[in-house]
Amino acid sequence: MGERDPDHDGIISIFDSTPLPADSCPPGQYLWDLHCVDASPGHYVPYYGMTEEFPCPEGTYNPDTGRNSCYDTTPGHYTNSTGSITQTDCPPGTYQPDYGQTSCLDVDRGHYSNAGSSSGIPCAPGTHQPDTGQPSCLDADPGHYVSETGQFDQTQCSPGTYQPVPGQTSCFSASEGHYAPGFGSAGQFACESGTYSPSTGLDSCHPADPGYYVTGSGAIEQVACPTGSHQPTPASIGCSLVNPGYYAPAPGTAFEIPCPAGTYQPDSGTDHCIDADIGHHASGPGNFNQSPCDPGTYASEGGTGDCLAADPGYNVPDSGASSQTACEAGGHQPDSGAPTCLDNEIGHYTDQTGTAEQIPCSPGTYQSSIGQTACIEADFGFHVPYSGSAGQIPCSPGTYQSSTGQVSCTDAESGYFVSEHEASVPSACERGTYQLEGGQTECVDADPGYYVPSMGSPFQTPCERGTYQTSGGQHECIETEPGYYVSTSAALSPTACSPGTYQDSTAMMSCKEADVDHYVAESAAAGQSKCADGDSQPERGQTSCIEADNMMLIMGGAAALAVIALTVMYKNSQKQKPAPKQRRKKRPPEGKQRRRRPPKGKRRKRPPSSD
Structure with a gap:
């Protein structure tokens, strides 16, 4: 400013x-x-x-x-x-x-x-202050202590210790026979009956162990139960006598001990058990008496807990037995502990004593009765295909059995048959019959055209050429007669020689042609006929002869026909062909004119007479 x-x-x-x-x-x-x-x-x-x-x-x-x-x-x-x-x-x-x-x-x-x-x-030892801003410290409570300076909390007396006075720096250990339970104990307590404390500083008293007891308070040791008594419960004030069937052999027994199997005890308060007698048992545990072995069981020694069951193959018929008995031959017992043995069933046997299982009869044998020691072989003509059979089975038609003790029947072989049951041998097929397959009940007749020459034949044979057979079931074929033939096998009938042929022998496969100057006019001829005098026949296999005049006419006519045919052929060769270039036929040179000859084979010499 x-x-x-x-x-x-x-x-x-x-x-x-x-x-x-x-x-x-x-x-x-x-x-x-x-x-x-x-x-x-x-x-x-x-x-x-x-x-x-x-x-x-x-x-x-x-x-x-x-x-x-x-x-x-x-x-x-x-x-x-x-x-x-x-x-x-x-x-x-x-x-x-x-x-x-x-x-x-x-x-x-x-x-x-x-x-x-x-x-x-x-804060000094024995005091503490849990809060801030305080003008003084607090004394430790009874059951607590503060051992160092400057503590904001007090410490509880640990289990087994106590402190009855406030403001202390430590705790006291509980005395023998006493205890201080848990944390923060302000005093100690005397052990109650059934408990004890053998040392200082315990937070609880020991309960008396099973087998022990404590009668008064403040005890520093426990007492063992005497022999013959027991106490299973801890913290007990006394002991009990053991019951019948039980024993307590030593002091301090917690649990009464049951008599083991094979022993028993009828009294109470004892320190031992008694062995069961021979033939008796005490199954246990805790038996107060013994029992005789039941039928089917036995005891060969004393002190047996359980009787032995009779072994398979054995039995025990009475109670209180000391041994087992073997089943006799013909009987068996598959189970253990049996009072009796079983008779063998049909189809089974046993040949020794003490057999557990019955033995089935093997295939080929049988047994129709019970309680047997052996099986029976199947008879001739019978068989037993399965084990354990109660009977034998007859061979069915088509089969046979020539041996005993067999498991099957044999099929009749080819060429044989079996027509009935229980056959021990097959039958051979008769001549004229055969059987190709095995196991048949009859034979088959040979077919027409076939034959079977011997017994037991497995097949039929076709008739050979020159023979035949019109009927079935024959053991031979029929030879053809003169005038007939058979050209194939298995023929049912012969064939007659046709006209122009003949057959003068039997069992022939073909016919013969009639010779030159011979003929055969009919079928089934057994021979040929000679042409009559003056007649002829230049061909073989003819049914007739040619008369002489007719022969000349025939030859003349044939020659005329030949001339006509050649003339026609010549004229046709002279005609010109309609072609662009005509070709002339070559003519033969002068003096070389072609001679005409009759066709080849048109002139034959007469064959000589057969006479």
Whole structure:
């Protein structure tokens, strides 16, 4: 503001009652009504020429006047407002380690403090403090302890220890015969009846073991049950006698011991069991008497828990037996523990004693009765195909059996047959019959055209050429008669020689042609006929002869026909062909004219007469 505020007090001179500055006041004083005035307690003036005093800030104080500064609060003190004349002690439970502070700090857990403390004080052993800002520590409760300084929590006495007094640094171990249960016990307790404590520092008493007992309280040991008695329950105050069928052989038996198999005991309170007699058993455990072995079982020694079952092949008919009996031959027993043996069933046998399983008759044998020691062989003409058969089976038609003890029948061989049951041999097919297949009940007649010459033939034979057979079931073929022939095998009938042929022998395969100058006029001829005198026959196999005149006519006519044929052929050869180029036939040279000859074979000499 310059010239308008010469005393620089922030007030324009026209409004300032003292517009001109007074003489400057030293630090610790300030100008007031043109006079220098000392700073009052709780205040200070820091510089020359000040016109007002200032309150001491928080964390400081000033008990004097005319001060140019304030005092910082000392450790253990504080000021929390301006213009403080004095510093304030930290209240109990707080502290302040530093200067010039406006507040105090709560002491930590496990510590405490008095008023004006500059630090927290650790709780002493036997005390603790779980909270902050506390003015004192707490004594440990009974059943608890604090062993070190500065603890914020107390420790429970561990199981087996106790502490009846508060504010302690340790716990006591429980005495013998006593216990301190769980954590934090304030006292120890005497062991109750049925329990004991043999050492110090136990958190519980031992229950008396099974087989032992404790009668009073505060006991330091347990007592064993005497022989013949027992105690299965722990923490018991007494023992019990063992029951019949049981025993207790030594002191301290927890559970009564059942008499093992093979022994028994009818009395109570004993320390032993009795062996079962021979022929008896005590199945056990815990038998109070013995029992005789049941039928089917036996005991050959004493002290048997279970009787032995009779072995397969054996039996025991009575009770209380000391041994088993073998089944006799012809009987058997497949099961164990049987009181009797079984007769063998039909189709079975046993040939020795003590047999467990009956033996089935082997194939080829049978047995029709029960309780047998052997099987019977199948008879001739019979067979037994399966094991365990009660009877034999007759051979069926078509089969036979020539031996005994056989498992099957034999098919009749080819050429044989069996027409009845129980055959021991096959029958041979008769002549004129045959059988190609085996196992047949009859033979087959030979077909017409075939024959079977011998017995037991497996096939039929076709009649050879020159023979035939019109009937079936024949053992031979028929030879052809003169005038007949058979050209193929297996013929049913002969064939008659046709006219022009003949056959003068038997069993022939073809006919003969009639010779030249001979003829055969009819079929089935046994011979040929000679042409009559003057007649002739130039050809073979003819049915007639040619008379002499007729022969000349025939030859003349044949010659005329030949001439006519040659003439026609010559004329045709002289005609020109309708072709672009005509070709002339070559003529033979002069004097070389071609001679005509009758066709070859048209002139034959008469064959000489057969006479």
